[in-house]
């Protein structure tokens with residue numbers, strides 16, 4: 001069924017607790033945890049607990065949960081005190097854009113100067 005946990009999905013295993021992560025926030029519908037390979041002083045991933053392969057499919061099927069991901073991304077930025085200096089929310093979509101885990105996730109990056117446009 002759409003949104004059900006996938007046995008071969010790394011982030012579903014973080015949601016279930018089968019794989020450990022440094023969780024910084026959790027809501028009824030989302031989990032936020034530190035990226036294992038941080039690209040900035042703050043690099044947190046916000047994921048929906050339900051499994052959808054990318055942000056657009058999540059938004060199409062579960063718009064409220066997609067909104068929850070954005071709300072939590074903003075809360076992470078406030079918790080990390082990067083909201084005043086600026087931060088970036090990124091949804092890599094497709095392998096050509098650097099997506100490697102096909103469970104929707106927002107990267108929240110900040111704590112250093114961020115170039116625009118990104119590479």
Ligand code: 5GP
Pocket residue numbers: 010019021022033034035036037038045091092098099100101102
């Ligand atoms: P993507 O490349 O799909 O946009 O982002 C996937 C992110 O997941 C990468 O930044 C990568 O460092 C992170 N990642 C991969 N495996 C793990 C893991 O086991 N634990 C955590 N916390 N992050 C991971």
Ligand code: ZN
Pocket residue numbers: 005006009010011012013050051052102103
């Ligand atoms: Zn998943």
